[in-house]
Amino acid sequence: xxxxxxxxxxxxxxxxxxxxxxxxxxxxxxxxxxxxxxxxxxxxxxxxxxxxxxxxxxxxxxxxxxxxxxxxxxxxxxxxxxxxxxxxxxxxxxxxxxxxxxxxxxxxxxxxxxxxxxxxxxxxxxxxxxxxxxxxxxxxxxxxxxxxxxxxxxxxxxxxxxxxxxxxxxxxxxxxxxxxxxxxxxxxxxxxxxxxxxxxxxxxxxxxxxxxxxxxxxxxxxxxxxxxxxxxxxxxxxxxxxxxxxxxxxxxxxxxxxxxxxxxxxxxxxxxxxxxxxxxxxxxxxxxxxxxxxxxxxxxxxxxxxxxxxxxxxxxxxxxxxxxxxxxxxxxxxxxxxxxxxxxxxxxxxxxxxxxxxxxxxxxxxxxxxxxxxxxxxxxxxxxxxxxxxxxxxxxxxxxxxxxxxxxxxxxxxxxxxxxxxxxxxxxxxxxxxxxxxxxxxxxxxxxxxxxxxxxxxxxxxxxxxxxxxxx
Amino acid sequence: xxxxxxxxxxxxxxxxxxxxxxxxxxxxxxxxxxxxxxxxxxxxxxxxxxxxxxxxxxxxxxxxxxxxxxxxxxxxxxxxxxxxxxxxxxxxxxxxxxxxxxxxxxxxxxxxxxxxxxxxxxxxxxxxxxxxxxxxxxxxxxxxxxxxxxxxxxxxxxxxxxxxxxxxxxxxxxxxxxxxxxxxxxxxxxxxxxxxxxxxxxxxxxxxxxxxxxxxxxxxxxxxxxxxxxxxxxxxx
Numbered sequence: 001x002x003x004x005x006x007x008x009x010x011x012x013x014x015x016x017x018x019x020x021x022x023x024x025x026x027x028x029x030x031x032x033x034x035x036x037x038x039x040x041x042x043x044x045x046x047x048x049x050x051x052x053x054x055x056x057x058x059x060x061x062x063x064x065x066x067x068x069x070x071x072x073x074x075x076x077x078x079x080x081x082x083x084x085x086x087x088x089x090x091x092x093x094x095x096x097x098x099x100x101x102x103x104x105x106x107x108x109x110x111x112x113x114x115x116x117x118x119x120x121x122x123x124x125x126x127x128x129x130x131x132x133x134x135x136x137x138x139x140x141x142x143x144x145x146x147x148x149x150x151x152x153x154x155x156x157x158x159x160x161x162x163x164x165x166x167x168x169x170x171x172x173x174x175x176x177x178x179x180x181x182x183x184x185x186x187x188x189x190x191x192x193x194x195x196x197x198x199x200x201x202x203x204x205x206x207x208x209x210x211x212x213x214x215x216x217x218x219x220x221x222x223x224x225x226x227x228x229x230x231x232x233x234x235x236x237x238x239x240x241x242x243x244x245x246x247x248x249x250x251x252x253x254x255x256x257x258x259x260x261x262x263x264x265x266x267x268x269x270x271x272x273x274x275x276x277x278x279x280x281x282x283x284x285x286x287x288x289x290x291x292x293x294x295x296x297x298x299x300x301x302x303x304x305x306x307x308x309x310x311x312x313x314x315x316x317x318x319x320x321x322x323x324x325x326x327x328x329x330x331x332x333x334x335x336x337x338x339x340x341x342x343x344x345x346x347x348x349x350x351x352x353x354x355x356x357x358x359x360x361x362x363x364x365x366x367x368x369x370x371x372x373x374x375x376x377x378x379x380x381x382x383x384x385x386x387x388x389x390x391x392x393x394x395x396x397x398x399x400x401x402x403x404x405x406x407x408x409x410x411x412x413x414x415x416x417x418x419x420x421x422x423x424x425x426x427x428x429x430x431x432x433x434x435x436x437x438x439x440x441x442x443x444x445x446x447x448x449x450x451x452x453x454x455x456x457x458x459x460x461x462x463x464x465x466x467x468x469x470x471x472x
Numbered sequence: 473x474x475x476x477x478x479x480x481x482x483x484x485x486x487x488x489x490x491x492x493x494x495x496x497x498x499x500x501x502x503x504x505x506x507x508x509x510x511x512x513x514x515x516x517x518x519x520x521x522x523x524x525x526x527x528x529x530x531x532x533x534x535x536x537x538x539x540x541x542x543x544x545x546x547x548x549x550x551x552x553x554x555x556x557x558x559x560x561x562x563x564x565x566x567x568x569x570x571x572x573x574x575x576x577x578x579x580x581x582x583x584x585x586x587x588x589x590x591x592x593x594x595x596x597x598x599x600x601x602x603x604x605x606x607x608x609x610x611x612x613x614x615x616x617x618x619x620x621x622x623x624x625x626x627x628x629x630x631x632x633x634x635x636x637x638x639x640x641x642x643x644x645x646x647x648x649x650x651x652x653x654x655x656x657x658x659x660x661x662x663x664x665x666x667x668x669x670x671x672x673x674x675x676x677x678x679x680x681x682x683x684x685x686x687x688x689x690x691x692x693x694x695x696x697x698x699x700x701x702x703x704x705x706x707x708x709x
Contacts, residue, residue, distance in 0.1 A: 264526050268482050271574040275488040278577060293574055319628040323681050327632045330677050334634075345680070353630050 011203075011231045018199040022192065029191040051111065054154065054166050055118045057082060062158055073164070087161035095155050095163050099124035115156065124157040206230035210238065217245055221252055263304050270296060302424045306407060306431075314352040321349040321356075321385070325376055328360045337368055343378030349385065350459035351436055359432040359440075360387065362425035363452045367391035370411070371450055380458060387454040395444040404442065405430045429454075474588055475499040475516060479509045479535070480524040480550065489522070492577050498584075506535045513543065520588055522580070523567070524550045533565050540566035546587045550575070568617060586637070590616065590644070607643050609704040610691060612682065614643055621682075629681055634659065638674045639682075642692060642702035651699040675700060 061069050061084060069084040085092045112125040153167035206229070213226045225242040228235045274293050280286040325341055332339045360376070367374035371393015379386045396404060396411065403409050408423040426440075433440045438456035445451050476498050480486050483504075490500045501516060503509040505527055512518065521539065525532035536547055549570040568587045571580050590605070607614040611624040619636050621629045631639065641658035642650070650658070652671045659671075675694075679686040693701050 267573045268485065272482070272484045272488065274574040275485065275492070275577055278492070290576075297574060317628050318626055319630065320623075320681075323629040323631070326677065326681060327630050327635070330632050330635070333673075345686075348627060353628055357630060 009231050011233045014203055014231055018196075018203055021199050022196045025195040026188075026192045029195070030188070033187055033191075051114055052118075054156070055115060058119065058156055058158075058164055061164055066160075066162070069162075081167050083165045083167075085163040085165060087158075089162075092161065092163050095126060096124070096157065096161065099126055099155075099157060111154070123159070126155040128153040128155065206234050210234070210241075213238075214241070221249060259304055263300055266296075266300055302428065306424045306428050314355055316350055316352060318348060318350055319353050319356075321347040321351075322378060324353060324357050325360055325378060325387070328357060328364055329376065331361070332364060332368070332373070337373050339364055339373050340375045341378070342375065344380070347378065347380065347385070348459075349456070351456075352432075355432045355435065359429040359454065360389070362429045363389040363440075363454070366425055366452070367393065367450065370394070370396075383458045385456040385458050387456070389452040389454075390445065390449060392449040395448065395450045396442060398444065401442050401444075405440075473497055473499050474519040474584075475501065476520050476522060476584065477501045477503060477509065477512050477516075477518045478522045479503045479505075479527070479532070480522075481505065481526075481528050482524075489577070489580075493581070493584075496581055506530045506538070509535065509539075513539075513545070518545055520584060520591075521545055521547045522550060522584070523547055536567055537565040546591050548580075548583055548587060586640075606709050608707045608709055609643060609646070614639065616640065631678075631681065635674055635678055635681075638671070639678055642700070643706050646702045646704065646706045649695050649698050649701050655699065671700075 061072055064072055066086065069086075073082045073084040085095070111127055115125050116123065153165055155163050155165045157163055209230075210226070213223070217223045223245070225245060226238050228238045228242075230238070270293055274290065277286055277289045277293070280289060322341075322343060322345055325343070329339045329341050364374055364376070367389055368391075371391030374389045374391040377386075377388045377390070379388075400411060404411065405426050407427045410423040426442075430440050433454055433456065436456055438454060440452065440454045443451050443453070476493055478486060478489050478493075478500060479502075480489075481504050486502045486504070490502060493500045501512045501518065503512050506529065509521070509523075513521075523532045523536055527535070532549055536549065539545070539547065546568045547566065549567040551570050551572055568590075569583050571583055605616050607616065613622045613624070614620075615622070619631075619633075621631055621636070621639065623629065637659040638655060641655055645658070655671050659674075675692055676686070679689050679692055682691055683689045691703055693703055695701050
């Protein structure tokens, strides 16, 4: 059981390995840090217990006769070296002078005070750090190896004028608390951060690939199935997704086939009706019949175009955008609906002419159906091309402004085609405009009426590509 | 009397169309599938084939392609969908025009006449133009088969169907004064119901789309009390 668990590339195993890697690596880095930068991490001198020991030692030396003092000094040193300087040695005199000049060295007042308070009778205390004025004293103290210019030392005067000098191998006594914790914290954060980042990237990668594949399927329903790789649990998810994708693709294929069949089967009888209609002698009834046929055909076309999403299939071509709008204007004018156009006479655009014409036609149709004959305006505001269709009708209730783009949604509750349409016009327009990388929005105008606004990305930048093209 | 061959698998449509075209003085043969179509073509000198795309055994596209490999008889396809893929495929397999089902039979008649007229005209003047003439004038290129107008830098200028028909009428009769009646006949066929005014509207729309300055037209000029004249030289390539 245990073996199988470990042999399988599961998320659990990856997770355990990742956590272990992170912890081990961080610990290793901390160890490295301590061995190389231990001084920064060490506690300050007053917390290390050294001071207390120095005080005790001072008391012992003070109580001993001068003859045994050097011996005591030589035997008791462990963490730090101790030297006793007799009162008549030149070094003692130097220290006494220095102590008189500066009874307490400014930046170590804290340590000096601690020692003085513990000893009761305030002896002179000199803290000698390398690089400070007191540091200059060190060479004059004597030839002993512990009096090294780079090592800090502490000298305490005995009541008889002799001096005890403590010195340590460490170069520093440690940093003040806030700095120490900041350095510690930063290092710990950085170390764990880097290690976990590297480790979790491996963990997250399959999820990202999965998300990418889903996104691809969203834009392209014909996307190939995903390869089943990664941890076991994930392979299960991918397999499930692939099955679902296959089902969706099958549904789309069936639907397309069904629609093509319906379209064909409906068209033949429609054509017959259209042709038989010629035998109706009452011109009014004939015209009505023809209009019914046209309506039916439009409904079929609209539904088909919507379901097939055939905007994909028309190729992009360089075109003159105003000529499309002018054609729409002309078509409506032939039906006695006067639509006005304002905008440039020529505007290069790269797009799908049939689809774009349908998009504009749908908006105008909508305006005519629900409002009044609209104005169409075309303007270029780099990097966008704007087409606005405005009418002076009643507009659309605010809460429906989004929903009118839903397929088969109509404002009229009745399904009466004379006023309602199939409910696909705006949906089709939206999908066409989105295919072009643009967006279509509706808004009620403050002065009344509806404004439909198509925003298309300006393709003028690609124009030079095509202006070079010459005819064959 | 032009001889038409109608290929469709629906008997009713065949008989209705036969009656209609006979009434408009055409000789009509019918076929229900590809095999029957090729039989008729062997026995008769057919001037034009009206071919349905959706046929039982072999679809209209592949029949049209077969037909094109042996014959240059003009073909009008009856497509099921107002879909450019159908249109483009139809034109690629060598059809001269296409009409979407359900159609107005007068529109079909107009298309038949236009295609016949075009083939008759090109037989005399054109060298190797095939069934898809490309007409050049000024800075423009008119693709008759695709019904497309493009400028010299390949930019498509979208025309409505009637605008295209009128422009085609002009382009096929350049440097000649055409009365409004003549233009109506040429653009819409003889059985039109439109009035003269509609030609003026169409001309002004064409001018707006084609002319650099629609107020001072250089391509389509108005002839006082006469009609219009199409100025540029037209080259067929």
